[in-house]
Amino acid sequence: MTVTVAVLGASGRMGQEVITAIASNSQVECTAAVVRDSSSAVGEPVAGGSGLVYSTLADAVKARPQVFIDFSLPTALSDNLQAARDAGAAIVVCTTGLSTEQQQELQQAGEQQRVLYAANTSVGVNLLAELVQLASGVLAQADIEITEAHHRHKRDAPSGTALLLGEAVAQGRQQQLADVSAGIRGDGLRGDGEIGFASIRAADIIGEHTVLLAHPGERLELTHRVSNRNIFAKGALQAAQWLVEQETGYYQMRDMLNLQQLLSKLA
Numbered sequence: 001m002t003v004t005v006a007v008l009g010a011s012g013r014m015g016q017e018v019i020t021a022i023a024s025n026s027q028v029e030c031t032a033a034v035v036r037d038s039s040s041a042v043g044e045p046v047a048g049g050s051g052l053v054y055s056t057l058a059d060a061v062k063a064r065p066q067v068f069i070d071f072s073l074p075t076a077l078s079d080n081l082q083a084a085r086d087a088g089a090a091i092v093v094c095t096t097g098l099s100t101e102q103q104q105e106l107q108q109a110g111e112q113q114r115v116l117y118a119a120n121t122s123v124g125v126n127l128l129a130e131l132v133q134l135a136s137g138v139l140a141q142a143d144i145e146i147t148e149a150h151h152r153h154k155r156d157a158p159s160g161t162a163l164l165l166g167e168a169v170a171q172g173r174q175q176q177l178a179d180v181s182a183g184i185r186g187d188g189l190r191g192d193g194e195i196g197f198a199s200i201r202a203a204d205i206i207g208e209h210t211v212l213l214a215h216p217g218e219r220l221e222l223t224h225r226v227s228n229r230n231i232f233a234k235g236a237l238q239a240a241q242w243l244v245e246q247e248t249g250y251y252q253m254r255d256m257l258n259l260q261q262l263l264s265k266l267a
């Protein structure tokens, strides 16, 4: 079955990557490539979009795709969720830098529509999160710091993935991240049990994350590096294909990948 998709943020780094990935995927078809209403790109041909032109969100609703894939920016979140509702479509939200209110909005949206939120659509990162949860519980006394590096154009810090990994650390220790996060490291001594974050922004680094678990005398480092944005695009398409088959609800990549059940087989 072919799944029809509207790509939101279509002229951006990730939007373009998703359109390219769709072009080589016979099971997915792009029916709308959405840019902001005021963009001069509206009506212009989409590079690699086989006859598509850039369109507005209202045009995307009229196109009635089965699923929206959102790689725009957090400011567009409410409009994008509403548009997906109006179109009767599922929505995969991939933007990062969401406020606490926006995270709540996403979860509440899951009461009326099919929503999958992924701060990182790579399978490797989502597996890493499960491994980190396990490691932080086993090494319950370890000092844990999370570092991330991204390209110079990235707006938010720490990255959405770093926060996802922080949540995994906290979950592994039956804690809430908000109670143990030290935020981005600055002056001052490390407090016991804190999770600290550090961010690098430079040149064209696509995305790198390391979780350091350190005891006096030894340390464990779990690292993931992306060398091609196509990884994120492929993961987003996989999520979209999965989400159209689901009931109304709020989902994450771990639900789609069934990682917890797979890992439980190791126990």
Ligand SMILES: NC(=O)C1=CN([C@@H]2O[C@H](COP(=O)(O)OP(=O)(O)OC[C@H]3O[C@@H](n4cnc5c(N)ncnc54)[C@H](OP(=O)(O)O)[C@@H]3O)[C@@H](O)[C@H]2O)C=CC1
Binding pocket: 008, 009, 010, 011, 012, 013, 014, 015, 034, 035, 036, 037, 039, 071, 072, 073, 074, 075, 076, 093, 094, 095, 096, 097, 118, 119, 120, 121, 122, 232
């Ligand atoms: N989940 C994941 O795996 C990944 C998530 N991301 C996240 O995806 C988002 C996009 O990243 P990236 O592609 O690098 O960013 P870009 O800045 O390259 O692209 C963002 C796109 O969204 C458009 N846009 C901005 N505001 C609106 C709006 N209100 N309505 C419609 N379109 C809008 C921009 O258009 P214009 O240029 O006209 O402003 C631009 O085309 C970020 O939040 C990033 O952190 C990135 C990589 C992987």
Ligand SMILES: O=C(O)C1=N[C@H](C(=O)O)C[C@H](O)C1
Binding pocket: 096, 097, 119, 120, 150, 154, 155, 158, 159, 160, 161, 162, 206, 207, 208
């Ligand atoms: O902005 C990016 O580029 C990325 N953003 C996501 C994040 O904030 O974690 C995912 C990936 O690391 C690339």
